Amino acid sequence: xxxxxxxxxxxxxxxxxxxxxxxxxxxxxxxxxxxxxxxxxxxxxxxxxxxxxxxxxxxxxxxxxxxxxxxxxxxxxxxxxxxxxxxxxxxxxxxxxxxxxxxxxxxxxxxxxxxxxxxxxxxxxxxxxxxxxxxxxxxxxxxxxxxxxxxxxxxxxxxxxxxxxxxxxxxxxxxxxxxxxxxxxxxxxxxxxxxxxxxxxxxxxxxxxxxxxxxxxxxxxxxxxxxxxxxxxxxxxxxxxxxxxxxxxxxxxxxxxxxxxxxxxxxxxxxxxxxxxxxxxxxxxxxxxxxxxxxxxxxxxxxxxxxxxxxxxxxxxxxxxxxxxxxxxxxxxxxxxxxxxxxxxxxxxxxxxxxxxxxxxxxxxxxxxxxxxxxxxxxxxxxxxxxxxxxxxx
Ligand SMILES: C[S@@+](CC[C@H](N)C(=O)[O-])C[C@H]1O[C@@H](n2cnc3c(N)ncnc32)[C@H](O)[C@@H]1O
Numbered sequence: 001x002x003x004x005x006x007x008x009x010x011x012x013x014x015x016x017x018x019x020x021x022x023x024x025x026x027x028x029x030x031x032x033x034x035x036x037x038x039x040x041x042x043x044x045x046x047x048x049x050x051x052x053x054x055x056x057x058x059x060x061x062x063x064x065x066x067x068x069x070x071x072x073x074x075x076x077x078x079x080x081x082x083x084x085x086x087x088x089x090x091x092x093x094x095x096x097x098x099x100x101x102x103x104x105x106x107x108x109x110x111x112x113x114x115x116x117x118x119x120x121x122x123x124x125x126x127x128x129x130x131x132x133x134x135x136x137x138x139x140x141x142x143x144x145x146x147x148x149x150x151x152x153x154x155x156x157x158x159x160x161x162x163x164x165x166x167x168x169x170x171x172x173x174x175x176x177x178x179x180x181x182x183x184x185x186x187x188x189x190x191x192x193x194x195x196x197x198x199x200x201x202x203x204x205x206x207x208x209x210x211x212x213x214x215x216x217x218x219x220x221x222x223x224x225x226x227x228x229x230x231x232x233x234x235x236x237x238x239x240x241x242x243x244x245x246x247x248x249x250x251x252x253x254x255x256x257x258x259x260x261x262x263x264x265x266x267x268x269x270x271x272x273x274x275x276x277x278x279x280x281x282x283x284x285x286x287x288x289x290x291x292x293x294x295x296x297x298x299x300x301x302x303x304x305x306x307x308x309x310x311x312x313x314x315x316x317x318x319x320x321x322x323x324x325x326x327x328x329x330x331x332x333x334x335x336x337x338x339x340x341x342x343x344x345x346x347x348x349x350x351x352x353x354x355x356x357x358x359x360x361x362x363x364x365x366x367x368x369x370x371x372x373x374x375x376x377x378x379x380x381x382x383x384x385x386x387x388x389x390x391x392x393x394x
Contacts, residue, residue, distance in 0.1 A: 007287035016060065016296045023053045023295025028197050037196040037205055040290075041179040041238065047294050048177065049132065055295055056133040056177070063106045068298050069281040071173050072259065072325070072365060073109035076355030078337055080112025083257065085333035086382045087113060087168045088122040090255045093379050097167025097254060098126035100158075102247075103174035107140035107147075113170075114151045124167060127155045161250040169247060169256035175308070176260050176300040178243060180235040181213050182276060185228040190214040193233070195291065202291035212238060220269055234269060234276045235301045241311035244374075248315030253377040255320055261368045262303030264394050277302035305372055306394045312374040320375035321385030322394060326366030329359060332384030 012020065027046050031038050048054045061067035064074050072079040091097045104110055110127060117123045131137045137157050144152045182193035184206060192209040195202050209217070216236055221227050247256055268277065280290050282297035290299045309319045334356070341349060360366040373382055
């Protein structure tokens, strides 16, 4: 259905194009196994995580200037330095506390946090990484061995969440990488958007929604007190509550800092947002067509933070704070991390101020990105939320 208005994007190089063709063949085979189509969440799961093939499972560059997108730790080490100050506060209150990072990307955030904690004399006993992509695990290990050889012995990689984690959990842009279902509201109820193969091109088809999807959408409508308009298309991560519940089981005492672009449920399903929250990234072009470039572009969906809060509370956590990234950084120690600014050479000052603008300005990453902190046990509210906390809006 979407082939008419495909976005104008750079052409993939020959190796990437060949790889994408393999990923598309793999997805077509899964469609054939499933009787001709896949739910959007299944399609997204294969496109991102099919072993050895998917975007996160294979070798594409992904992060940074020569990849497809930049995340906050790729923009500037200042992000990790401020976050490290928040980690230090929690670690000071949780005896024997460690840090667990989900989805560590290139490893830059781990580097920045460990370097800063070493400088603050607040290193944890362990820095654990839970990363679903074997390719990224290897990349992170190589990077950290080269960048922080004196600290890398603190880092280990886990295959599953530890049973009893105390201290800090971090996940930056992990929730947006969880597969989502797409749906459309019709007169007759909720329809599921599925992906099929239309003469060699992936296309969307509508099908009756399975009960689990339809009930989830009806529950949203009941909460909002209104039926969504006919033709309203949106997204829902049915796996998100389970992901938060697993995190809650892991976190025995301490705080989880979850960063992502996201909004409250009321904003997520506002009538004017009638085309959903999917975003794709290819060579720094953001667009809305997830059906092209299978396996060589990132597919993400904004996060409904009300669901994250609700799932956390259902699993015994409390929301210690919810704020925009700018406020988190400004309240969390950005000024302290900038105190040497005046003594830097002019070129470094310009570079650093550009990075801080990208992290904090509302039109860049400052407002769309949020931090939600989920807490278990007796730990003070991190200072980052003392400037502004929007928990009441959830
Ligand atoms: C958009 S990248 C963000 C990487 C990094 N945190 C950063 O900010 O640059 C998403 C990361 O989450 C990982 N990931 C996806 N699903 C995950 C899951 N269920 N558990 C842990 N990591 C996951 C991906 O492999 C990837 O490393």
